[in-house]
Amino acid sequence: MSLDPSVRDAVLAAIPSLRAFAISLCGNVDRADDLVQETLLRALANIDSFEPGSNMPAWLFTILRNLFRSEYRKRRREVEDADGSYAQSLKSQPEQGGHVEFQEFRTALAQLPPEQREALILVGASGFSYEEAAEICDCAVGTIKSRVNRARARLADMLSIESMEDFGPDVATRAILTGTTSR
Amino acid sequence: METTSRPSAASRSQGRLGRDVQSKIGNQLRAIYDDVVKEGVPDRFLDLLKRLDRKDEGGSQP
Numbered sequence: 001m002s003l004d005p006s007v008r009d010a011v012l013a014a015i016p017s018l019r020a021f022a023i024s025l026c027g028n029v030d031r032a033d034d035l036v037q038e039t040l041l042r043a044l045a046n047i048d049s050f051e052p053g054s055n056m057p058a059w060l061f062t063i064l065r066n067l068f069r070s071e072y073r074k075r076r077r078e079v080e081d082a083d084g085s086y087a088q089s090l091k092s093q094p095e096q097g098g099h100v101e102f103q104e105f106r107t108a109l110a111q112l113p114p115e116q117r118e119a120l121i122l123v124g125a126s127g128f129s130y131e132e133a134a135e136i137c138d139c140a141v142g143t144i145k146s147r148v149n150r151a152r153a154r155l156a157d158m159l160s161i162e163s164m165e166d167f168g169p170d171v172a173t174r175a176i177l178t179g180t181t182s183r
Numbered sequence: 184m185e186t187t188s189r190p191s192a193a194s195r196s197q198g199r200l201g202r203d204v205q206s207k208i209g210n211q212l213r214a215i216y217d218d219v220v221k222e223g224v225p226d227r228f229l230d231l232l233k234r235l236d237r238k239d240e241g242g243s244q245p
Binding site for chain 2 (some may be wrong): 002003008015016017019020023024033036040041044109120121124125126149155
């Protein structure tokens, strides 16, 4: 195939975010990159079905998500504890990018139901609108909204975030603020 | 999804999460995500696109 340069550039521009999404789905960088590769092959083989000028990131995310889901279902049949092994793989993974302080957050994120996690990431990190996320996940906008809300509520609960202070880097300060003054 | 039975969970599920809580969750989420985004496009994908793009041109490029 010979790619239109503008299409190729749009694909290239989407790859970093596509990888970040894939890693958040798989919890494993190598598997995620394989998934991205598969997505690119699938996308370029079907590039004629991409409407020029439409939303390339959303198109690629949709393909990636569908590939992940079919693989996930297959694995689920093969391996009993798909969710558990995912959470485990995240826990055992050394922190990326040196953000040791995010380990607790990563672990909590890994414990969310997959639908809630992907909705939260699409809207909260990938920068898609609720409408775009609904299209990517093939569901109603209201469903995305409720998944995002539930995801946030569960994260807040798991991490016991009740106020800004709870996220302060200084544990001693946090103890003073939450332990002695506010209760 | 059922929430845990901590007392704070009840009050939280009744109302919306505060803005500061939402923004803190959002900040952590984006920080993790952006760590990956900042890595840019790994060579394997650059090579893949080059390879695919060249297929129909007879692979004349070295």
